[in-house]
Amino acid sequence: MANQLPQIIRQGQDYMQSWPMQKQLYGLFPECRIIAATKFGFKIMPALAVITVAVQLHFMGTSQLPQALTLGVFFLSLPIQGLLWLGFRSQKVLPPAIRYWYKEIHLKMQQQGCALEHPKHQPRFQELASLLKTAFSELDKAFTKHLF
Numbered sequence: 001m002a003n004q005l006p007q008i009i010r011q012g013q014d015y016m017q018s019w020p021m022q023k024q025l026y027g028l029f030p031e032c033r034i035i036a037a038t039k040f041g042f043k044i045m046p047a048l049a050v051i052t053v054a055v056q057l058h059f060m061g062t063s064q065l066p067q068a069l070t071l072g073v074f075f076l077s078l079p080i081q082g083l084l085w086l087g088f089r090s091q092k093v094l095p096p097a098i099r100y101w102y103k104e105i106h107l108k109m110q111q112q113g114c115a116l117e118h119p120k121h122q123p124r125f126q127e128l129a130s131l132l133k134t135a136f137s138e139l140d141k142a143f144t145k146h147l148f
Helices: 004-018 031-060 062-090 096-111 125-138 141-147
Strands: none
Touching (some): 004 031, 004 062, 031 062, 062 125, 096 125
16 A cells, blocks of 8 residues: 555546536536645645644643644645545546446547547546546537536
8 A cells, every 4th residue: 555655646636637627517526626625725734734833832832742743744634635535536437327428528529520549448537537628628618518
């Protein structure tokens, strides 16, 4: 597991970069909310961890150092937990309903002339993210509005 953890975090970062943050997807997938929370966590949690440790040490003294450090590490770990969730999610095979939707979008994009690889037999959420990102970047808004 120790060797896999950095790989899962890296997959989470890749998935976070490849997932299209479009308003049409917010109601369909939790990824949009998780990605927004993870990005927010990377901005805010380091400062919050330092402030938490500093305030606890200031008001409670060094006798509370272990508890203060534990709380600081907890705050620092929250964005990493988001990346872990995204990393695990990116490697999950799509459920049947979403797999059908993936294949339908893939077919419609091929009909529109998009250059795509052949659809995977067992697509994962990472392939769905890549397909959706391509759909939003290459197709016009009227067509993507029809898909969602």
